[in-house]
Amino acid sequence: MPIHDPVRKLRLSRRVALQAITGGLTLPLAGGCVSTIGPSEVDLVWGRRGFTDGRFLKPRAITIDPLDQLYIVDTTGRIQVFDVDGNHLRTWKTLDTANGRPTGLAFDNTDPESPRLLVADTHYYRMLVYSPTGELQTDQQIGGVSGFEPGQFAFVTDAVIDTKGNHYIGEYGASDRVQKFDRDGKFVAQWGGTGSQPGQFLRPQSLVVDGSTLWIADACNHRIVRYDLDHTTPKLVSLWGTEGDGPGQLHYPYDLAIDSDGSVIVCEYGNQRLQRFTPDGKVLSYWGSPGHASGQLYQPWGVVVDSRQRVHVLDSNNHRVQRLAAF
Numbered sequence: 001m002p003i004h005d006p007v008r009k010l011r012l013s014r015r016v017a018l019q020a021i022t023g024g025l026t027l028p029l030a031g032g033c034v035s036t037i038g039p040s041e042v043d044l045v046w047g048r049r050g051f052t053d054g055r056f057l058k059p060r061a062i063t064i065d066p067l068d069q070l071y072i073v074d075t076t077g078r079i080q081v082f083d084v085d086g087n088h089l090r091t092w093k094t095l096d097t098a099n100g101r102p103t104g105l106a107f108d109n110t111d112p113e114s115p116r117l118l119v120a121d122t123h124y125y126r127m128l129v130y131s132p133t134g135e136l137q138t139d140q141q142i143g144g145v146s147g148f149e150p151g152q153f154a155f156v157t158d159a160v161i162d163t164k165g166n167h168y169i170g171e172y173g174a175s176d177r178v179q180k181f182d183r184d185g186k187f188v189a190q191w192g193g194t195g196s197q198p199g200q201f202l203r204p205q206s207l208v209v210d211g212s213t214l215w216i217a218d219a220c221n222h223r224i225v226r227y228d229l230d231h232t233t234p235k236l237v238s239l240w241g242t243e244g245d246g247p248g249q250l251h252y253p254y255d256l257a258i259d260s261d262g263s264v265i266v267c268e269y270g271n272q273r274l275q276r277f278t279p280d281g282k283v284l285s286y287w288g289s290p291g292h293a294s295g296q297l298y299q300p301w302g303v304v305v306d307s308r309q310r311v312h313v314l315d316s317n318n319h320r321v322q323r324l325a326a327f
Contacts, residue, residue, distance in 0.1 A: 046086030240281030
């Protein structure tokens, strides 16, 4: 979603200048402090535009497995796998790409004997499942029919699984909702609907399960939502976020990750930065600014954290990945 508002562009340029001046110093805010993280915290930048192995064309989603392998899908429909240092390991292509490409990936390790990659096959109204080496598991697909009934989908955004084997699949378009399915793919419940009221969504772009909690990046409502999974239909616990470009505000949050300390790292497509929050929405730090240099972002889509607490951000329209040693 390109930034067309000249006033917003000016605000962004002022924020970039402020970050350059502060050089990572602490900035006072009402009720506390928030720190900026400078470009020096980037310890690795890798990837470039292209169609061969190790290159990208507008990568749209990233996930990480327990072995610290990164799975990335781009607008060619390729899924590429890398180690955390950016070394290419393998590539395969998703089933169909004529109508569009996937925009969500999640790794399922609930059964260590049969790990799975869940793929939100957005424009084909379904969740696909692959083995970590790229074998399609056709018997585990959920969906495939466009519609509004249980088990049918609009444009699928993301698919995740909880510790009990239940699947949660988000969608946007004519029906902004999340559907829940059991481990066998049988429909269990649904909730949501298009809107900005609590319990409604405007493009639930990213879903993350952390224990008994489901986190949702409600992208076009510019907020983060949290649900308790200990119910047949998950129960809304909290939501936070207001639209804007100041510290603690959000503009098209497209992804999130939960760090080992419980903090929430949010990737903002609109503000072209990362922010770290407490679980109840208090901002702790932020990093990034619009641009093409190391430490700058151009419409990022995804973020993950590895086993060493390093943050990897999918710098989509720069066709690359940046890794932060600290954030």
